[in-house]
Amino acid sequence: MDLLTELVAFVVAIGVLVVVHEYGHYSVARLCGVKVLRFSIGFGRPLLQWVSKKSGTEWTISALPLGGYVKMLDEREFPDTISPDDLPHAFNRQSVGKRIAIVAAGPVANFILAIALFAVVYASGVSEPAAVVAAPPVQSVAARAGFQGGETVLSVNDGNGNDAAVRSWADLRWKLLSAAFDHRRVALSARDGAGTYAFPLDLSQLASKDLDDDFMSKLGFDPGGGTLRVAGVEAGSAAQQAGLQKGDRLRAIDGRPVDSASTFIAYVKAHAGKPVQLQILRGGDAQDGGKDNAQASAPANAQALTITVTPAVQRDEETGEEVGRIGAALSAQAPSVEVRYAPLESARLGAYRTWDIGVYSLKMFGRMLTGEASLKNLSGPVTIADYAGKSAKLGPSAFLSFLALVSISLGVLNLLPIPVLDGGHLLYYAVEAVTGKVVSDRWQMVLQRAGLACIVALSAIALFNDLARLIHF
Structure with missing residues (x-):
């Protein structure tokens, strides 16, 4: 049943995103007077086909649903078969400005979809962390x-x-x-x-x-006011040697109240090789997953303990610095509030969040290229299907938010200046706009091959990461 849920959610998600992306290209092409020959959802053998009597466009649903395309009239592909009446409607005959608009319309449509989806989520009501501040780092x-x-x-x-x-x-x-x-x-x-x-x-x-x-x-601001518990302890770790157990509720570290996982982790990292004291509650209501906050009084049937643990010294893979680690997984339960926004406010917040995620995605991709971030952050269709299924089980709001997130990722990916992607074509047209000369067919062929190799490499890495997550190697 889980596999079926994931499969259905994945097909729905990919189908919606592809239709929106390709319809962006299609609609702007039609507005610019370009003749569209085919609008295809998926690749490979057509399963369903019909032709619009009004536009003459062939609409197709194909067997492999991992993408789609819009095929426009272009005399570079049909130099001898286009009638003189259709030549003004060929894509290559359009001004560079129109060609840029047509190509950019796909990613822009994905961003507009994300804004609309986030706006729906905000307008219908969303559960968010309450504005409770955790204990901030000193000097922040x-x-x-x-x-x-x-x-x-x-x-x-x-x-x-x-x-x-x-x-x-x-x-x-x-x-x-x-x-x-x-x-x-x-x-x-x-x-x-x-x-x-x-x-x-x-x-x-x-x-x-x-x-x-x-x-x-x-x-120095992190969400606070919640309950921080130990969700697991690694065998042989500093936490196990100190006597920390699964279910223990963390109250303070070296006398500083902790109600935020990030605050606790930052303190542990900063004290590599130095003993720290943990004030915990064990047993009774301390393990029941209740909604009491970090500052609440101890339950009568819980045991208050102080444990000394010395974080092991470990080298951070990203920064190369030595940091502390105790080998315990944490579970945080923060107080939340149900928030509902007015339509205009929802649209504004949707636009802000779309921009925020888009910029973050670009920065993350840049860090992966420079080696500052791991390539393990790349995900492929298996991971997307997994998250699609999980978000669908959580409810409409979670699934719509997931759909918006993937739509932003698709838009950002297509804008990268890689030949074969929309961003690569935009790069060609930008060069043409500046120099007044079309990029030669020879250079386009060379760059297309390089771009294809890049996409294949990225896809292979993403698929490897998917398999690594799936079978834990």
């Missing part, structure tokens, strides 16, 4: 502002007397990101057990390189 922007951990952010003041309510962690992130882009100083209104206070933040000195996916963590 959040710590210097006065945050100690456990505060719930209520609003952001822009410095001109305008307060904007904060509904969730994602809402807080967008508001701070907007202020950072404008190099503004803001004040956060937040409450803890003693009252409500103002916390001034100076975001005017942040560089553009700081405004990436780790923006909040760099400022």
Whole structure:
């Protein structure tokens, strides 16, 4: 049943994304007066075919559903068979601006789809982490502002007397990101057990390189207020030697409250080879998966313990630095809120999130090319099918969010300046627009082969990663 769910979800996801992408090309081509010969979903032997009486386009559903294409009239392919009346409607006869618009329309359609899907999710209601701040690292922007951990952010003041309510962690992130882009100083209104206070933040000195996916963590902000438990302990690890057990609830490390996995991990990494003390709760309600937060009083039937563990020294694969590791898997349960946005606000948030993910995808691909990030981050159809099935089981919102994420990835991938992809054709047309000369057939042939080799290599790596995840080697 799981395999069937994954297969159906995968076919639906790929089908929707391909149709939207190719329809982007098709619709703009028609607007530019180009004759479209075939619109195909899938490759290989046609399963269904019909011809539009109005446009003469042949619509096809083919046997292999991993892609699709739009075939346009082009006299370079049919030099002797095109009638003089059809020549003005050939793709190659169009201006460079029209050709750029037609080629770019596919990826743009994927981005528009992602914005629409995210907007639907936001408008229908989504469960998001509450805007509760975890204990920040010492000397971080959040710590210097006065945050100690456990505060719930209520609003952001822009410095001109305008307060904007904060509904969730994602809402807080967008508001701070907007202020950072404008190099503004803001004040956060937040409450803890003693009252409500103002916390001034100076975001005017942040560089553009700081405004990436780790923006909040760099400022010292991580979601808090949740429950942090040990989900597993590796055999022979520092955690096992110290006596840490699965189900133990982590309360503090060296006296510092912990309610965030990232805060705990960062502290352990920074103390390689140095003993640290863990304050934990064991037994009773400490293992029941309840919704009590990190600051709640200990259950009467739970045992409070202090364990000393010395993180093992390990070299980080990405940075090459020595970091600490105790060999324990963590399970975090953060408080959440149900958030529903108005239609216009949903569209705006959808556009922001699409942009954010798109930029992050480009940066990640660049880091993989330079060796700063592992090629293991590449995923293929097996992993996509797996996540499609899992997200479908979680409900419509999760599946739509997954679909939006893959749509963004497809759009970004197609814009890469690799021949055989849309980005490669856009590169040709950009050169033509600048120089006034069409890239020669000889150079196009050489670049097409190089691009094809690149795509085959990337596909092979992605498939290898899929198999490695599947059979754990």
